[in-house]
Amino acid sequence: xxxxxxxxxxxxxQMGNDKSIKCEQNLGHDxxxxxxxxxxxxxxxxxxxxNKELIINETVPNRFSPKSPDKAHLNLHxxxxxxxxxxxxxxxxxxxxxxxxxxxxxxxxRLTVT
Amino acid sequence: KNExxxxxxxxxxxxxxxxxxxxxYSVGISALHWLQQHPGGGIVSLFMxxxxxxxxxxxxxxxxxxxxxxxxxxxxxxPRDSAVYICAVGGEGSNYKLTxxxxxxxxxxx
Numbered sequence: 001x002x003x004x005x006x007x008x009x010x011x012x013x014q015m016g017n018d019k020s021i022k023c024e025q026n027l028g029h030d031x032x033x034x035x036x037x038x039x040x041x042x043x044x045x046x047x048x049x050x051n052k053e054l055i056i057n058e059t060v061p062n063r064f065s066p067k068s069p070d071k072a073h074l075n076l077h078x079x080x081x082x083x084x085x086x087x088x089x090x091x092x093x094x095x096x097x098x099x100x101x102x103x104x105x106x107x108x109x110r111l112t113v114t
Numbered sequence: 115k116n117e118x119x120x121x122x123x124x125x126x127x128x129x130x131x132x133x134x135x136x137x138x139y140s141v142g143i144s145a146l147h148w149l150q151q152h153p154g155g156g157i158v159s160l161f162m163x164x165x166x167x168x169x170x171x172x173x174x175x176x177x178x179x180x181x182x183x184x185x186x187x188x189x190x191x192x193p194r195d196s197a198v199y200i201c202a203v204g205g206e207g208s209n210y211k212l213t214x215x216x217x218x219x220x221x222x223x224x
Contacts, residue, residue, distance in 0.1 A: 041151070041198060043214040056211055090157060099145045099204020099212055100164065105157040 003027050004106040006091050012112045013081055020077045021109045023091030031055075032074040033092040033103065034066060043090070049074055050097040081113045120201050120215035127222050133188040135218045137201030140182065147212065148175050148186050149200040157200075160186070191222045 004025045013019055025032060033056075034046040048056035049068040063079040074091060091106040117140040127133055137146070148160040161168050161175040163184065168175050172191075177184040188195055201215040 040216070042216055043200065043202075045211055048210060050210075088155065092157075097210045099147075099210065100162065102159045102162050103147070103212075104159065105149075108155050108157075110155075 004091060004093055004104050006089075006106040006109050008109060009107060010110050010112075012114065014114055015081055015083060017081050018077070018079045019081060019111070020075055021089055021091075021111075023074045023076070023106055025072055025091075025093040025104070025106075027093055027095075027104060029093040029095050029104070030071060031094045031097040031101075032068065032071075033094075034074065034076050035090040035092060037088040037090060037108070039087070047074075047076075048097065055097055078111075081111075083113050086111055086113045118201055118203055118213055118215040120199075120218050122218060123216070124219045125221070127191050127220070129192060129222055129224050131191050131222075133191050133195070133220065133222075135186045135199050135201075135220070137184045137186070137215055138182060139201075139203045139213075142182075142206040143179075143203045144206055145204045146177055146184050147202040147204075148184075149202060151198040151200060151217070153197065160199075188220075193222045193224050196220055196222050 006023050031050045033048045037043050047066040052068045065077045068074045088108045088110050090108045092103045094101040094103045119138045121136045146163045151157045163177040172189045174187040198217040200217045202212040
């Protein structure tokens with residue numbers, strides 16, 4: 001059983017389109033995250049939800065909107081896609097929002113904007 | 115803001131060698147994580163440290179809180195250890211967010 005899953009794995013789309021990435025965890029964790037990994041492989045936090053409540057909202061364009069319908073799901077919707085949005089997006093979960101807890105990562109979604 | 119520096123950026127070793135990857139950070143932390151990212155892209159958590167030392171198989175992670183420094187050691191390295199190793203820290207003031215280093219690309223040749 002996959003602990004943290006993301007769909008789709010690959011996403012190729014044109015500038016200006018709107019797209020969503022979905023994430024689900026079956027670990028019973030309270031906290032979920034979205035990370036962006038750029039072309040230089042640098043990981044950066046975008047958002048975090050704890051029990052469906054937004055607790056981290058980094059300096060991310062408001063074209064990016066996370067939604068957590070329940071503790072097990074965290075989706076990322078991106079409006080008006082731009083070339084610079086091309087990256088790998090990772091979802092992760094942890095038992096608690098405290099940094100003392102291990103994070104479990106999904107396989108990533110490679111987004112290519114043309 | 116915590117700055118996280120890893121060294122070296124790239125490391126090539128022969129199978130069987132002892133490997134050390136270093137991580138330094140600029141301000142006090144609650145926790146430090148070591149992650150592994152394989153060539154296929156998946157990220158796996160290796161260790162979470164708040165003090166001392168942890169060992170798992172051939173991997174050992176140490177942290178010196180006073181010196182703001184951590185090391186990841188791999189004993190008897192193997193080609194399957196080839197990956198990017200990423201250090202991430204959670205600051206004292208903010209218990210929710212990890213700040214990541216830029217990673218160390220390790221290549222172990224047979």
